[in-house]
Each structure stands twice: as C-alpha cells, then as structure tokens.
Amino acid sequence: MHSVAPSVLAAAVADHPGFLSPTGVEIAFVLVGLTTLGAAVITVTTRQLVHAALWLVVALGGLAVEYLLLTAEFIAWVQVLIYVGSIVVLLLFGLMLTRAPIGRSPDADSGNRWIALGVALASAAALVWVVVDAFRTTWIDLEGPAQGSTAVTGAFLFRNWVLPFEALSVLLLAALVGAIVLSRKHDTDTAVRRDTAVRPDTAVRPDPAVRPAPDPADRRGKEEQS
Amino acid sequence: MHLAYPAVLAVLLFCTGLYGVLARRNAILVLMSVELMLNAVNLNLVAFDVWLRDTLHSGQALTLFTIAIAAAEIGIGLAIVLAVYRNRGSSDIDRLRDTAETDDAETAGSTTNAEATS
Numbered sequence: 001m002h003s004v005a006p007s008v009l010a011a012a013v014a015d016h017p018g019f020l021s022p023t024g025v026e027i028a029f030v031l032v033g034l035t036t037l038g039a040a041v042i043t044v045t046t047r048q049l050v051h052a053a054l055w056l057v058v059a060l061g062g063l064a065v066e067y068l069l070l071t072a073e074f075i076a077w078v079q080v081l082i083y084v085g086s087i088v089v090l091l092l093f094g095l096m097l098t099r100a101p102i103g104r105s106p107d108a109d110s111g112n113r114w115i116a117l118g119v120a121l122a123s124a125a126a127l128v129w130v131v132v133d134a135f136r137t138t139w140i141d142l143e144g145p146a147q148g149s150t151a152v153t154g155a156f157l158f159r160n161w162v163l164p165f166e167a168l169s170v171l172l173l174a175a176l177v178g179a180i181v182l183s184r185k186h187d188t189d190t191a192v193r194r195d196t197a198v199r200p201d202t203a204v205r206p207d208p209a210v211r212p213a214p215d216p217a218d219r220r221g222k223e224e225q226s
Numbered sequence: 227m228h229l230a231y232p233a234v235l236a237v238l239l240f241c242t243g244l245y246g247v248l249a250r251r252n253a254i255l256v257l258m259s260v261e262l263m264l265n266a267v268n269l270n271l272v273a274f275d276v277w278l279r280d281t282l283h284s285g286q287a288l289t290l291f292t293i294a295i296a297a298a299e300i301g302i303g304l305a306i307v308l309a310v311y312r313n314r315g316s317s318d319i320d321r322l323r324d325t326a327e328t329d330d331a332e333t334a335g336s337t338t339n340a341e342a343t344s
Contacts, residue, residue, distance in 0.1 A: 022228075023227065025227050026227050026228060029227060029232070030231060033231065033235040036235070036239070037235065037238055037239065037242070040242045040262050041242055043242075043246070043258060043259075044243070044245055044246030044249070044250065044255075044259055044262070049252060049255065052255055052258060053258065056258050056261065056262075059262065059265075060265060063239075063265050063269060066232065066235070066269060067269075067272055069227075070227075070272055070273055070276050071276060072272045072275075072276065072286060072289075075268075075272060075286060075289055075290065075293075078290060078293055079293065082293050082294075082297055083261070083265070083293070083296075086297065087261065087297060087300050090300055090301065090304055091254060091257065091258060091300070091304070094307060094308065095254055097308055097311070098254065098311045100254070100317075107251060107318075108250065108251060108252060108255065109250060109251060110249060110251040110319075111320075112248065112249065113249040115248070116244075116245050116248030117245060117249070119244065119245075119248060120241045120244045120245035120248070121241070123244060127237040127241070128234055128237050131230065131233045131234060131237055132230050132233075132234065135228075135229040135233055136230065138228075138229040138230075138277065139227065139228055139229060140227045140228070140229050140232075140273065140276055141277075141279075142276070147275070147279065147283070147286075148272070148276070148283075148286055153283075153286065153290075156282060156283040156287060157287060157290070160282050160283075160287070161282075161287045164287070164291060168291055168295070171294075171295065171298060172294060172298055174298075175297075175298030175299075175301055175302055176301075178305070179301045179302055179304075179305045182302070182305035182306060182308075182309050183305040183309065
C-alpha cells in the first residue's frame with residue numbers, strides 16, 4: 001500500500017487541501033453521513049419493528065443526499081423512487097401481513113447479539129483501517145460537468161450498457177412471476193402441508209392474514225415501475 | 227472531496243447491516259439489514275465511479291443494476307417470508323430449524339411440533 005514514491009506522494013498532498021481545511025461539500029457530506037449512520041444503527045437496534053422500517057427511510061434518504069453531493073443526480077432520484085418509494089412500503093406490507101407486534105417487542109434480537117456485535121466491530125475496524133490507509137491521499141474532483149446527470153446517464157446506459165439492461169428486464173420478469181407464484185394461495189394446500197396437519201389450530205389461524213389480494217398486485221406494480 | 231469520506235461511510239454502513247443480519251430475529255428485519263449492506267456497496271460504486279471519471283460509467287451503471295436487483299430480491303424474499311409465515315405461523319428465523327441437525331433424529335419431529343405450538 002505504500003508503494004507510491006515519497007516525492008509523488010508529497011506532490012499529491014501538496015496539490016490538494018488536507019483534512020484540516022474541509023470544503024463545504026465535505027462538511028455537508030460528513031453531517032449527512034452521520035445522520036445516515038445514526039439512522040442505520042437505530043434501524044438495526046430498535047425493538048419496535050415498524051420504527052425500524054421508518055428509520056430505514058431516513059437512512060436511505062440520507063444516502064440519496066450523499067449521491068447528490070457526489071453529483072450522481074439520476075441515481076439519487078432512482079434511490080428515492082425505488083428504495084424509499086417501494087421497497088420500504090413492501091417491507092411495511094410484509095411486517096403487517098406477518099402480524100408484527102405494534103410497539104415494543106422484547107425478542108427482536110436473538111441470543112447471539114454480542115457475537116454479532118463483536119463480528120461487526122472487528123470487521124469495521126479492519127475495513128476502516130485498510131480503506132483509510134489505502135485512500136489517504138486520493139481526492140475526488142467534483143469540478144466540471146456533473147457526471148451523473150440524467151442526460152449523461154441516459155447516454156451511457158443506452159449506448160454502452162444496453163444488453164445488460166435488457167437482461168435485467170428479463171430478471172425482473174422472472175422475479176415478478178416468481179413472487180406471484182410464491183404468494184398465490186393454493187387450493188390443494190391440504191396435501192402439501194404435511195407438518196402443519198398435526199396442529200389444525202395454527203394451520204387455520206394464519207390464513208386470514210394472507211387473504212387480502214392486493215399483495216401480488218402491489219408487487220407487480222412495483223416491479224413494472226422499477 | 228476526500229475519497230476516504232464516502233469509503234469510510236460505506237464501510238460503517240456495511241458493518242451496521244452485518245450486525246443487523248447476525249443479530250436480528252425477525253426475517254423482515256434481516257431483509258432490512260441486507261438492504262443496508264447493498265446500499266453501502268452502492269455508495270462505494272458511485273464514489274469510485276466519480277473518482278475515476280470512467281467514460282463508460284461502469285460504477286453508476288452497476289449501481290442502477292444493483293438497485294433493480296435489490297428490488298427483485300426484496301420482492302422474492304418477502305414472498306418467501308409470507309409463505310413461511312402462512313405455513314408455520316411465525317417469521318422468527320430462530321424457530322425455523324427443520325433442516326438443522328439434531329442429536330438424535332428420533333426427537334426431531336417432536337421438537338418441531340413443540341416449537342411450533344409453543
């Protein structure tokens with residue numbers, strides 16, 4: 001990682017502002033980044049399931065602002081449309097269809113929470129160390145024309161990336177068909193449910209939760225939109 | 227802008243999502259944490275694309291593809307969670323232990339029933 005010659009490194013440092021003289025974009029990036037990180041931490045630690053989905057909105061919206069600060073304008077609006085607009089709504093639908101408890105649920109975290117915390121902190125320390133060491137002297141040049149405006153995005157997407165784009169539409173179609181097939185109510189379920197047949201009370205009870213029909217229709221509308 | 231800012235933010239978001247995946251018990255909360263990890267990778271892709279000034283804009287194109295794949299993933303994942311909930315009456319991933327190896331195969335059926343009815 002230290003293969004750069006000292007003179008080149010010194011020149012690179014001299015060309016750019018240091019850590020101690022941040023630009024306005026950097027200050028905004030750090031502030032929005034702290035908000036995003038805090039919302040993400042609350043998302044994974046709160047005991048109220050619906051609040052977790054709502055804090056996820058804050059985290060994803062903060063990331064959209066970060067994309068805007070990085071001049072990737074089109075991706076920021078795609079993020080708002082797809083993540084905040086449809087994925088969080090789908091997650092809330094899922095929480096309600098599985099009858100998630102409203103309010104504080106004491107068993108939101110499993111027993112291996114401390115192991116998970118250790119793994120996360122260890123990987124965070126290792127990755128932050130590596131990343132900071134690797135990119136200590138690199139600066140993003142945000143001057144000039146925006147690199148992610150809608151015109152630029154359309155040009156590179158439909159000039160260079162047409163075939164992956166079409167392949168992705170096939171994937172979305174497959175996901176759409178798969179989601180409909182998975183969430184459809186089978187009439188011949190009684191033969192399939194071998195292990196629930198021994199307990200008729202629980203085999204019958206969850207059924208009203210999944211009876212409302214708009215679930216596949218909602219998913220279909222979301223995937224056509226994306 | 228210093229490249230370390232978006233890179234470090236992406237690392238921290240990824241590790242937050244990692245903690246959520248490992249520590250959460252409800253399957254839908256695990257899916258939310260997976261979304262956080264995917265978003266961290268997206269931020270990395272955008273930052274490095276803007277840094278490299280790639281004429282093909284591979285990073286931004288891949289970010290768009292990742293967002294679409296995440297939408298497909300969350301649709302299929304929620305459909306699976308709903309199907310499991312419909313069959314078992316629970317979306318608690320700690321209790322879905324049918325494929326786990328038990329000490330003696332004889333008690334596997336009875337423990338499944340006991341867990342399901344408890």
